[in-house]
Amino acid sequence: MARVFRSIFTLKRFRRQLANVDALPQLCVLGLVSGMITGALMVGFRTMLSLGASLYMPEGSPETFEQLTPWVRAGLPLLAVLLIGLWLGRLTPSGRKIGIAHVIERLTYHQGRFLRRNWFTQWWVGLVSVLGGLSAGREGPAIHLGAAAASGLGQYFRLPHNSLRVLVACGTAAGISASFNTPIAGVIFAMEVVMMEYTITGFMPVILASTVSGLIAQLAFGFEHAFQISDIALGSLANLPWIVVSALGIGLLAACFIQVARTATRLQRLSFGVRCALVGVLVGSAAWFYPQVQGIGYDTLGLTFSGHPAVDVLLAVAVGKLLLTAFTVACGIPVSIIGPILVAGGAAGALFGLLGNQLMPGMSASTTVHAMLGTAAMMGAILQAPLAALMALLELTHTPNMMLPGMLTVVVACLTSRQLTGSKGFFNSALSGSRHPLQHPLMQALSRVSVPAVMERNLVRTRRMITPAAAHKLLETNPVWLIIERSSQKKPLLALRGSALARWLIEHETPIRQGHRDYQRIDLMEIPGQRLELAPIGLQATLSEAFIALQDESLGALYVVHGRHLKQRRISGIITRGAVERYYQYSDRSLTAPRPKGRGFPIHGEQDIGT
Known part of the structure; x- marks a missing residue:
């Protein structure tokens, strides 16, 4: 029974399910876990604020600057900018980026992957700026710390990038929820400001993360209203x-x-x-x-x-x-x-x-x-x-x-x-x-799916020069693609249709059987067939990343690689322009006439022959 359970619930299977656009149950699980992680972090952050304030602030509250003497409250900002300046001064401009703008930037241009150094910088600047009397809030630290922690969960388990986007939104909503007991505002902020889209697949995990994080904060600090306001109305x-x-x-x-x-x-x-x-x-x-x-x-x-x-x-x-x-x-x-x-x-x-x-x-x-x-x-x-x-x-x-x-x-x-x-x-x-x-609606749609969901997995790798016997062995599994390795690593890999090799073997069956000298070895670069120049893309990448990579007019397709180390990387599949096109284009053949094959989006290159 345990063996059957392990065969069903494996990390590899979980990653593959997350690559699809409809991986709602899997994303909800991630939402729950990210909510727990972010809730614990926010309890820690708020506790550190309280401990810091207890050292010198009246009543131990980081909000009681009015009770300090003028000299102390005027000197605190100078001390705060000194401490922040010493920390940030040794960092590069990119290392100084923290807060909500940084979260949106990492989501937009880096598929939701965060740097550890910026995360630690957020802890320091967030605590010092509030305790040091600058005009600052704790929402930015809550969002950055939560989003980066949730994304770090996905990065640790090497989850597809489309799930990292949802994890960032989960961490954002959970951070706001745990900081201010505002779970609904956290969800709306995550979807409206950070994700900038509203989808069922995105909403449900984010709601779960916000709920769990808010519950953890309430267990730690109790439920309290930020402001006590009696019944009030507009009047007229x-x-x-x-x-x-x-x-x-x-x-x-x-x-x-x-x-x-x-x-x-x-x-x-x-x-x-x-x-x-x-x-x-x-x-x-x-x-x-x-x-x-x-x-x-x-x-x-x-x-x-x-x-x-x-x-x-x-x-x-x-x-x-x-x-x-x-x-x-x-x-x-x-x-x-x-x-x-x-x-x-x-x-x-x-x-x-x-x-x-x-x-x-x-x-x-x-x-x-x-x-x-x-x-x-x-x-x-x-x-x-x-x-x-x-x-x-x-x-x-x-x-x-x-x-x-x-x-x-x-x-x-x-x-x-x-x-x-x-x-x-x-x-x-x-x-x-x-x-x-x-x-961009197209980029939003393509970012919700990772390449494993649409890539062609039926392929084999081969050298350029092979014997007829080796060619027949390659075709035993009916591969859609043959990945041709070149003589130099500097030369790009090429993809050839398996059907092209099969056709050539049928056409030249007689001389091959007779052992003709010119047919003892087959040059896969010479047989008739269109070869696509390939470039690598990671197994975790989204279709939006593939879309951008295929803007290069010299490329015909991408080969999907996985593995932590360069020498141990394996090719999992091929993704063509046609595969990307078929994901975002819909045509009802019962209502429309057949149309010639085309790419359907403005990039240049050879005619698509993708499956």
Whole structure:
């Protein structure tokens, strides 16, 4: 019985199942495991924050900067940028990349594979930036640590790259869920901002990961609401016009944030040490007068919801904290921005609420309503992620009756910011000015499947010169392809149809049987038949990787290799242009007339003869 079980549930079989687009049960298993791993990591990260804060922060909380003396809270950012600068200064520019933008970059250009050095850098910068009083959140570290850990699980077991993409989304959602008890917001953020697609195959594993991770965090810290807000409602539809005006104003602030953050290219003329010093001095100077600009600021946001902060504090948070966060990012210190922009958005919304009460006494909605709507509007406008912003508003405040005005506010703010800056999302715009590769529907579809799902496995390897007897032996298994090895390793492998060799043997059967001198050896490079020049591709690669590789006009197909060591690598199959084409093209032959064979996508090369 045990032997039968092992024969059914093998790692090799599991990998092969994951290569297909419909590997939902296998992906759900990975979602559960990645949720457990990420949940444990987030418990560790939050515990380290608490332990660090207990050393010098009042009440042992990383949010109580207001209770520190002005000298201490102004000096902390200088110490933080010194520690971060010493760590990042010895790294290459690529080694300094962390946070959400790094997660999207690795998913887009590296098939979801992460570097270990950046992962450790995220631990250090994430802890120091929050505990050191910079305007930073813990969402970025949660997402990076969770996504990289989940992806590391797939890399360790050498799973197909299409499953790594789902694992990255699982780690992203699980990180947010465990950090803030917002499992739905985590799922939506992972699909809307990171994956940028909505599929059943993607949703279910991500939901499982978010659920498991959130349960682990609740077991460790208990269930607690981020903000305690009593029942609150819009009151009257007459408030909607002023809410639209408020959303326009917050959209303008979001556009300002993006523009300041984009000044990084101008600041590159300064040395990294000078940029770090500038950040430390500016944050420290602001913190001397307004400590509310430091840290994540959720304590300040809670007071904003209750209507307690003074107008000058709201201005310092709405403008000062927002600009300090943008300037810190522009200077190359990779802090998390989501927490600070939520806090700044709440303060900006409260200011618009106060202004509305002055202009329309007794008619405008309360400052709490405007503050709540401001958090979602600012997040949605900067990230261009309206659904994630609405879910964050719902789960952080537990006020479902705010969804209707929230939707209106988020849409108006998103449109305002987008039209002013042309931004399609802060993190996506940070990668490149061109269209994001994951936004191409074809590339999305091809990324969901790995090459083992469509490759031709029936092949044999052979030398160029063979005897007729060896040729007959090669054809015993009816191979579709013959892989011809060349005399030099520098020359590419070639693929020849097995049917071409079989046809040649039939046509020359008589002279071969008679032992004619010219037919004692067969040159596979000389017999009639089209030979495809091959290039290698990994067994874990997706069809999108194969698609890109086949853009080379000199290539006819790819041979799929596997094995850890170069000398031990084996060829598992061949993938042709026709195999890729048949995956994403559909034609109902009962409704359409037969068409000539073609590639179906704009690449150049020889005519496809793939199966």
